[in-house]
Structure formats: structure tokens, C-alpha cells
Amino acid sequence: MHNKALSILSGIILGAAAISLSTTAIADPLKIRISSPAVETDWHARMLTVFKDELEKTSPGQFDVNIFLNASLFKQGTEPAAMQRGNLDMAMISAQDISKQIPEWSVFTAGYLIRSPEHQQHVFNSPLGQQFYKMVEEKMHIKILDVGYLGSRELNLRDDKEIRTPADLAGEKLRMPGSKEWQFLGQALGANPVPLAFGEVYTALQTGAVDGQDNPLPTVQAAKFYEVTKQIVLTNHLVDAIFLSMSMKTYDKLTDEQKQHVQEAAAKAVAFNNAGRIADEQKLVQFFRDQGLKVYEPDVNAFRQHVQEMYKSSEIAKSWPAGVVDQINAIQ
Structure with a gap:
């Protein structure tokens, strides 16, 4: 009877272990919902598919990645709050989004x-960049996975006066987005910034209501601003970023x-985005x-020296950590 009891007990233990292993093996994959305002053809929309495909290769059956484009799940700018509430798993957020909570x-x-x-890659992969990532993790409870390139803004002017330094932009009516931060950037470039809705820019350039506008080259092509302008000055005055992020x-x-x-x-998704976007910008010059x-x-x-000096003495810079501009300038 003793041996029989032991045999029964052993069977129960082994059965329980088998059930446990079986439960682990068939555990439901973790659902990852990603929200983006991007349209399907955008590089930073296509990179999300690269992210999903790579996870399926390295972690088969462990993740169920669902990508929602065209702001169909959350409106642009509301993603950080949704991740903080736990209503959203992942998004691509901007420095402008983050600075609303972390000045x-x-x-x-x-x-x-x-x-x-x-x-951009070197800065955010440096110890300094990791400190800024840690701020987001600790204060917003969002994990930044990597930084992607969103494009470089250039000057696009309707006259043919050659622009070499900020002094050459004196008196030029440069359309900039309406916020005080964008208006300040236009002023720092040496121009006379004019707030104007994007939909009105083509006509304003055509009629001379403004002398120029600034945008990444793909936007200049898509909006056909080249039809009513004579030159593009490759100032690269704002190298924009998008941060692929996950709720903590x-x-x-x-x-x-x-x-x-x-x-x-x-990392693979960001590399795909960056390579495609850079190649597009190079083709657009021609x-x-x-x-x-x-x-x-x-x-x-x-331009860089003039703009940075303007920022250093501005209200905007009062919230910046001491010495941060010099630290970023020193990163090669």
C-alpha cells in the first residue's frame, strides 16, 4: 500500500508539472498596440512593420503586434498620455511632446x-542622451527604445538673392508655423517670421505675401512649393527626430x-527608416x-553660431540643464 500511495503521489506531481508546462507553452502572446498619425507610405509608418516582422522572427508566438496608422486609434499628440494611462503600448513621440511634461x-x-x-544617433546613444531617456522613464513612465530621423528643414525662397549668412535673410518674410517656438526659430535664423497656416503657403509664395518657407525636402515636393520658388538653401536648421517608445x-x-x-x-526598424529617408532627401536635391x-x-x-547664441539668451533656454548645448556640440 505504501508503494502504491507513493506511485499515486508521484503521478499527481508529474501530472501537475505537465499541466504547468502545457499552460506556459500555450500562453497567449502579449498584445502590443502601436498608434501613429503617419500614413501607410511614410517611412516611419513602414518602419513599424519592420519592428513587427523582426519580433516575429526572434520571438515567434510571444507577441501580437497591432499597428494603427492615420491616427485611427489615438489623435496625434495624445499618445504619451495614453501610454501613461496604460491604454496604449507603443507610439512614436516627438521632443515637442516630451517637453510639454519635461521642460x-x-x-x-x-x-x-x-x-x-x-x-542625432550619436547624441542619443551617448551617456548624455541616456540621461535624457532616463528622465522620460522616471517622470513619464515611458521607455524610449530608439530615435529615428524625421527629416531636415531647409529654406525655400521665391527670390534668387544668394543666402550665405543670417545677415542675408534680413527683411525676408519667412513663413513659419504659428507657435512662439517656431516664430523664435525664424527670428533666430535672421528672417522676419510670418505665422501662416500650411494650406495658405503656396498662394502666399505665389503672390509674394511671403518671401519663403521652411520644411523638409519631401514636403517641398509634395506641396509643390518648387513651382512658385526659385531656390532651396540647405541650412539644415532643424534635424527632426521621432522616438519609438513603449509604455513602462x-x-x-x-x-x-x-x-x-x-x-x-x-534598432532594425530605425535603421530602415533612416536609410530610406536619407536616400529620398538626396534624390530630391537633383x-x-x-x-x-x-x-x-x-x-x-x-547660421549655427548665430542661432545658438540667440537661443542661449532666450526664455526658452532657461529650463535647459547647465552646459548642455556645449556638451551636445562636443559629441561627434
Whole structure:
């Protein structure tokens, strides 16, 4: 009877273990919902599919990634709050979004801070960049996985006066978005900034109500501003970024191995986005030249020095950590 009892007990234990293993094996994949205002053809929309596909390769059956484009799940700008509430797992957020809650981050909305897509990567992968990421993690409970390149803003003018330094922009009526931060950037570039809705820019350029506008080259092409302008000055005055991010409520559910796979998938997605966007911008230089526009680079160092000095003495810069501009400038 003793041996029989032991046998029954052993069977119960083994059965329980088998049930436990079976339950683990068939556990439901973790649902990851990603919201973006981007349209399907945008590079930063397509990179989300790269992220999803990479996770399926490295962690088969562990994640159920659902991508919602065209702001169909959350309106643009509301994603950080949704992630903080736990209503959204992932999104691509901007420095402007972050600076609303962490004023120190407004440094990354300033002109001529980030010099290039490569510099952008180096800054945010540096110890300084990781400190800024940690602020977001601690104060917003959002984990930034990686930074992607969103494009460089250039000057697009209707006259053919050559622009080499900020002094050459004196008196130029430059359309800028209406917020005080954008207006300040236009002033810091040396121009006379004019607030104007985007939908009115083409006609304003056509009639001379404004002398120019600033946008990344793909926007200049899409809005056909090249039809009513004569030159593009490659000032690269704002190298914009988008941060692929995850709610800490979701991130904390991951195993260490899953966290590594998520991080690797984010890096691949960002690399895809950056390569595609940079290649597009390079092709567009020739496109605009073919349309008869002058396309050239001014004295970028003169612009950078002037703009940074303007920012350093501004109200905007009062929330920046001491010495941060010099630290970012020193990163190669």
C-alpha cells in the first residue's frame, strides 16, 4: 500500500508539472498596440512593420503586434498620455511632446543643436542622451527604445538673392508655423517670421505675401512649393527626430530576453527608416535642380553660431540643464 500511495503521489506531481508546462507553452502572446498619425507610405509608418516582422522572427508566438496608422486609434499628440494611462503600448513621440511634461527636453526643439542624422544617433546613444531617456522613464513612465530621423528643414525662397549668412535673410518674410517656438526659430535664423497656416503657403509664395518657407525636402515636393520658388538653401536648421517608445506598464511585463528582442527590433526598424529617408532627401536635391531651382549650402557654421547664441539668451533656454548645448556640440 505504501508503494502504491507513493506511485499515486508521484503521478499527481508529474501530472501537475505537465499541466504547468502545457499552460506556459500555450500562453497567449502579449498584445502590443502601436498608434501613429503617419500614413501607410511614410517611412516611419513602414518602419513599424519592420519592428513587427523582426519580433516575429526572434520571438515567434510571444507577441501580437497591432499597428494603427492615420491616427485611427489615438489623435496625434495624445499618445504619451495614453501610454501613461496604460491604454496604449507603443507610439512614436516627438521632443515637442516630451517637453510639454519635461521642460528640459525643449533643448531638442532648438535650431542647430543636432547637426545630422548621424549626430542625432550619436547624441542619443551617448551617456548624455541616456540621461535624457532616463528622465522620460522616471517622470513619464515611458521607455524610449530608439530615435529615428524625421527629416531636415531647409529654406525655400521665391527670390534668387544668394543666402550665405543670417545677415542675408534680413527683411525676408519667412513663413513659419504659428507657435512662439517656431516664430523664435525664424527670428533666430535672421528672417522676419510670418505665422501662416500650411494650406495658405503656396498662394502666399505665389503672390509674394511671403518671401519663403521652411520644411523638409519631401514636403517641398509634395506641396509643390518648387513651382512658385526659385531656390532651396540647405541650412539644415532643424534635424527632426521621432522616438519609438513603449509604455513602462507594458515594458515591465517583458522578460529580460524579450526586452532584448524588443530593443533589437527597434534598432532594425530605425535603421530602415533612416536609410530610406536619407536616400529620398538626396534624390530630391537633383529633382529640384531639374525643376530649375538653385540648390546650395550656405555658411552653415555662421547660421549655427548665430542661432545658438540667440537661443542661449532666450526664455526658452532657461529650463535647459547647465552646459548642455556645449556638451551636445562636443559629441561627434
